[in-house]
Amino acid sequence: MHEVLEGITLIAYDLDGTLIDSVPDLTFALQETMSERHLPVPREEAVRQWVGNGSLVLVERALGAASDQGLMAPPDKALVDALHERFLHHYGRYACRATRVYPGVHECLAAQKARNLTQVLVTNKPSRFIAPLLEGLQLGGYFTLLIGGDSLLRKKPDPLPLLHVMEQVGARPGQTLMVGDSVHDVRAGQSAGCRTLGVPYGYNHGQPIADAGPDVIVESLIELV
Numbered sequence: 001m002h003e004v005l006e007g008i009t010l011i012a013y014d015l016d017g018t019l020i021d022s023v024p025d026l027t028f029a030l031q032e033t034m035s036e037r038h039l040p041v042p043r044e045e046a047v048r049q050w051v052g053n054g055s056l057v058l059v060e061r062a063l064g065a066a067s068d069q070g071l072m073a074p075p076d077k078a079l080v081d082a083l084h085e086r087f088l089h090h091y092g093r094y095a096c097r098a099t100r101v102y103p104g105v106h107e108c109l110a111a112q113k114a115r116n117l118t119q120v121l122v123t124n125k126p127s128r129f130i131a132p133l134l135e136g137l138q139l140g141g142y143f144t145l146l147i148g149g150d151s152l153l154r155k156k157p158d159p160l161p162l163l164h165v166m167e168q169v170g171a172r173p174g175q176t177l178m179v180g181d182s183v184h185d186v187r188a189g190q191s192a193g194c195r196t197l198g199v200p201y202g203y204n205h206g207q208p209i210a211d212a213g214p215d216v217i218v219e220s221l222i223e224l225v
């Protein structure tokens with residue numbers, strides 16, 4: 001067993017960029033959203049830099065980038081909100097089209113289940129997409145709790161989602177490991193007093209995850225088997 005799991009009873013996983021590569025479908029939904037308004041469509045490499053703070057911020061970043069490039073007027077709140085609604089609509093239709101589970105994820109989840117560790121999901125993704133995605137990718141059945149970016153009053157990097165899940169399952173911070181791909185996961189984990197583990201293959205706004213200072217970095221979750 002990997003030493004980072006010593007004394008751990010609860011593992012909280014981030015979703016996008018940690019368990020699944022969802023950027024192709026997020027990109028497609030964002031492209032549909034922008035193109036139906038005749039706005040410039042973003043490329044996948046750009047979207048990869050923008051994911052991490054939930055869907056509203058994703059739409060804001062797409063509009064902000066287009067306006068910074070002089071391709072449109074600065075967006076007002078009404079436009080951001082309207083496009084966010086359309087984004088949610090399109091993503092709801094295509095969330096599982098090209099999204100893939102990263103190597104080692106199934107094996108890791110099955111191994112911790114066999115060890116009787118409690119596993120929960122703490123993502124900034126809107127909660128309505130979580131269960132259908134997990135079902136579609138055969139990842140259902142591992143998680144005791146599913147917390148989305150709109151489930152509680154505040155989302156990562158705020159510690160609230162982690163404090164909530166620890167309270168719900170009766171785990172102390174010292175018994176809890178936060179696993180994620182971005183600085184927001186590491187900050188949330190650190191602020192909640194948890195152990196933190198980073199993966200380098202996801203989305204961290206183009207920065208190495210080491211810069212966020214997690215306790216441990218693993219190349220793949222297979223290392224936790």
Ligand SMILES: O=C(O)COP(=O)(O)O
Nearest residue numbers: 015016052053054123124
């Ligand atoms: O929806 C996002 O922006 C990121 O979601 P995550 O917290 O699962 O990485």
Ligand SMILES: [Mg+2]
Nearest residue numbers: 014016017181
């Ligand atoms: Mg993530």
